[in-house]
Amino acid sequence: MRPNRGFGFRRSALARSIAEGLTGEGLADYSSGLFLAAPRRTGKSTFLREDLIPECLARGWLPVYVDLWANREADPALLISGAIAQALVPFEGRLRKLVKSMGVDRLSILRTLSWDFSKPQLPEGATLAQALGLLHQASGQLVVLVIDEAQHALTTEAGINAMFGLKAARDELNQGQDGDGLRLVFTGSSRDKLAHLVLNTKQPFYGSSVTPFPLLGxxxxxxxxxxxxxxxxxxxxxxxxxxxxxxxxxxxxxxxxxxxxxxxxxxxxxxxxxxxxxxxxxxxxxxxxxxxxxxSYNALTLPQRAVLEVMANCSVANQPFTPFSEVTVQAVGQLLKAWGSEVQASTTTIQAAIEALRDKELVWRASRGAYALEDKSMAEWLQHYRKGAMG
CATH class of the missing domain: 1.10.8 (Helicase, Ruva Protein; domain 3)
Structure with missing residues (x-):
């Protein structure tokens, strides 16, 4: 953390605690995956780069870091596979020896020796599980894949498939006696968005939970x-x-x-x-x-405000927003009635409001229809705004 030139603030104790959790030795067990959430610009990325990754290196682990916001125009799936491919480059010699010792036919990712290691991409058809398995074998180290702003993966179908691929890699590489092949660390600037990786049985990491990232104090x-x-x-x-x-x-x-x-x-x-x-x-x-x-709020129509208010209430309560449920339709309807609007709440009204809110960059949509506030701070402002209005 460097809020002023020449000033450095290390969070070594937090890094050690997380590392212990990744091995299952700490008070919390993160061996199946760690999901850290905190608002933007509160120091998550700096902590990852300057505290957690050095802690991993000190333990003899191999950290692989990728920021899905580094290039928001690129598909998140390509950024993830590219980071893994780049991590494999230093082990090119060992990989070729590994292919010979195993037999080319047993290693589909390197079915031929024509893989161009100078390009930061995996061979066509290679899975993330295969690539991470090779990285673990070639390095002889526990691989710690750190994905910053991981919720961005949910914005494309390929990104979601990459998340499922990482779950498969985790399950495959952590089997056996040592179970020390792969650990996954995901961070996000929105708890609501990151939660869409773990919320239900259709999500890749169902059963896991989102952990609040400890803010600087x-x-x-x-x-x-x-x-x-x-x-x-x-x-x-x-x-x-x-x-x-x-x-x-x-x-x-x-x-x-x-x-x-x-x-x-x-x-x-x-x-x-x-x-x-x-x-x-x-x-x-x-x-x-x-x-x-x-x-932004003043420029909204009453239906758009009502939907935003209901989303904000869900965000504050750490509850998923279900746009077309009976509960949501009723909540939107109650607000519209209280504000004197003649618009009737319906799934059509809510859908139109959501699309308008997305166009205004106030609401975020995962590729499979889940929604969250683009900036959770909007919910905090709305609470303050309501108190002022009532005052």
């Missing part, structure tokens, strides 16, 4: 405050409590805190004024985000 703000104060005059120091309050106001997002600190540093006042400057800066940042939500 007081230990981070204390360390950051100490770093900042080392560059300030003794009589003009930040109070750790003020920094912590500002951090909470911006949703525990290090980059936003850095932005506020940079602005405050341009107008440093007396020491007793630093806390007020921080608070004002944080409230302005939050107000800017909420202003965008309010602008």
């Amino acid at each position: 007081d230990d981070f703000t204390r360390a950051y405050t100490e770093h900042l104060n080392a560059h300030l005059a003794e009589g003009n120091q930040f109070d750790p409590r003020d920094v912590a309050e500002a951090f909470q106001l911006v949703g525990c997002r290090p980059e936003l805190l850095r932005t506020i600190i940079a602005e405050v540093s341009l107008e440093l006042g007396a020491a007793n004024n630093l806390g007020e400057l921080l608070r004002n800066g944080a409230e302005l940042v939050r107000a800017g985000v909420w202003s965008e939500f309010e602008s």
